Amino acid sequence: MQVAVLASGSKGNSVFVEMDGVRLLVDAGISARRIKKSLAEIAVEIDSLNAVFITHEHSDHVKGLATLCRQYHLPVYTRPDTLSCLLAKEKLPAECLHVIHEQLQLENLSVHTFGLSHDAADPVGYQIDGSRKCTVATDLGFVTGEVQAAIEGSDVLVLEANHDPDLLRRGSYPWPLKQRILGNHGHLSNHDAAWALVHMQQRPAKVFLAHLSEENNRPELAENTVRDILGEQGLSSAEIGLTLTLQDGMVSL
Ligand SMILES: [Zn+2]
Ligand SMILES: [Zn+2]
Structure with missing residues (x-):
């Protein structure tokens, strides 16, 4: 299994997962050109991808999707309500669009969705199961029981550690935006990410702390x-x- 976070944060997100001969992306929130370049850096040809899974319709998760699909004719999977909300839907080849409900089989992999508490139509995280397990959980206001259960048993976990609440409160964001981020449908704090790890029965071999705010977080603060x-x-x-x-x-520690 190989997992690489190609980009992570409010300006764009994309995670590459290769397992059991299947190559997929979770989200395409950076340009197709950047996705191609980042994949090339890890010796992966962009046209060898099997599919793209979309977590929700916010632009930092779908910005590059239309071009990516048109150029490489990749199948896109997402929840029905997310599909209805995709602004770029008209630009996407209809035959590339597919819905995922709770689970689907993609060759040797079983891909499960789990619900996230976030201000989008039907945001989900993905559990990718094959010979190993990789879970992606970003853009969530808090860790529900469903999320805690979904991340259990992951060998690799991509988990949001968006902000430090004190930095956010003291920062320059307008109050309504601060409230949105801190709220139940906003983003996960460093503290809550840590507690999600504490509550796991067995902790993953590898954890990517993801979707760090450039304004309301510091990499060393998230880690510490x-x-x-x-x-x-x-x-x-x-x-x-x-x-x-x-x-x-990413920065490897
Ligand atoms: Zn996001
Ligand atoms: Zn979002």
């Missing part, structure tokens, strides 16, 4: 918060390969 909370709970963060993701890609 997670390590401190795990440590306070008597759990070692040493066995977790913690990787920070940035808007333009």
Whole structure:
């Protein structure tokens, strides 16, 4: 299995997953050109992709989708309500658009959706199961029981650590936007990401901290918060390969 976060943050998101001979993207929120370039850096040809799964219709998750699909004729899977809300829908070849309900089989992989609490039509995370398990959970206001259950057993987990609430409160965002981010349908704090890891029965071998805010977070703050909370709970963060993701890609620690 190979997982690479090509871009992560409010300006664009895309995660590449290869497992059991199947190559897919979760979200296409950066240009098709950038996706092609980032994949080339890890020696993956863009036309070898099998499918794109979309979490929700916000532009930072779908910006590159229309061009990507037109150029490479990739099948796109998303929830029916998300599909109805896609602004770029008219620009997408109709034969590329597919809906996913709870689960679908993509060759050797089983892909499950799970609901997220976020201000979009029907936002979901994805659980990709094959010989290993990779889960992507970003853009969520809080960790519901459904999310906690979905991430359990992941070998690799891409988990949102969007903001530090104190930095956000002190920052320059207008109050309604601060309220949106802090609310139940906003984004996950560093603290809540850490507690999601604490509550797992078995922690993943690798965790990407994702969708970090450039304004309301700092990479070292996200990392330290997670390590401190795990440590306070008597759990070692040493066995977790913690990787920070940035808007333009990732930093391995
Ligand atoms: Zn987003
Ligand atoms: Zn969003």
